[in-house]
Ligand code: KIV
């Protein structure tokens with residue numbers, strides 16, 4: 001796979017980091033067989049790059065990256081490193097069996113990280129980053145460089161780092177909003193300004209890596225794509241550190257539904273999204289909220305009478321995503337005290353009951369009485385209602 005063909009193409013590369021940043025979610029710890037199951041499902045879905053782990057962090061992580069590199073075909077396997085030679089050597093060893101491998105190295109660029117975490121000057125950090133890229137190049141020409149906390153960094157310094165690491169051999173530049181601090185217009189212009197101000201920016205693919213602390217991760221990632229990024233770093237169900245990472249399913253479906261706006265697509269088969277979401281939820285123990293966009297249990301369910309009437313007449317009145325597109329069965333009509341006659345009639349017909357007007361009105365009145373007592377009127381409630389005299 002030669003990702004350099006995607007510098008400004010109409011295809012956006014999907015870099016899945018469920019098994020690395022996603023696995024950093026508090027309370028999540030995936031074992032190797034579970035990582036393999038998720039890895040195979042990600043390949044089946046059609047992601048381009050799988051970040052399988054941080055090989056130097058533990059023997060277990062090394063083993064996972066090595067095994068996924070050996071087992072998964074048709075995808076690039078990536079390992080994360082700090083900008084340290086030992087990390088890079090260990091990652092290269094773990095990635096060795098991969099059909100296609102990528103080393104993801106880098107360090108912080110914001111003054112906050114330089115001062116408090118790295119305790120380095122800007123110049124020192126720049127040199128460390130450049131040396132890390134040069135060291136990694138001996139193992140592969142597929143090098144991604146991350147500039148941690150780009151969202152809060154000084155732009156002029158970011159431009160210098162980008163220019164230097166591309167000159168040293170990095171061909172993907174990751175622009176992480178590590179703390180979820182930016183807003184979409186800012187993040188989009190960060191990507192655009194890097195591309196416009198760095199002389200060798202045409203030699204690299206720019207990647208969005210956003211966190212969700214202010215609920216902006218998906219919006220920021222999409223703004224980055226509008227700014228010219230051609231890789232998105234995502235996790236299934238948006239799991240990840242603190243409030244999580246950008247959700248894979250939201251970005252993929254947004255790019256599809258708003259093709260008119262973005263003019264780009266991914267290689268992902270959206271019909272597999274719901275299945276993958278359920279798999280990751282089960283294996284990670286991270287429950288998907290009912291109202292989660294795209295894959296939540298309520299995403300295709302309609303409860304109010306006005307909405308039910310609209311959807312039953314024409315689905316697109318209240319649904320912009322066809323449930324089948326993401327592998328869901330169909331739109332659901334949930335019968336509650338807010339439901340109207342159209343919803344009830346529809347459900348009764350589905351259950352095989354067709355009543356004349358007078359009988360239906362009688363049933364509708366009784367239905368509302370039950371609905372006022374219950375959160376949801378179920379099929380068994382309707383059957384007893386119909387048979388009771
Ligand atoms: O959020 C972040 O900055 C990261 C980097 C390590 C890529 O996860």
Ligand code: ZN
Pocket residue numbers: 021176178209211245
């Ligand atoms: Zn991250």
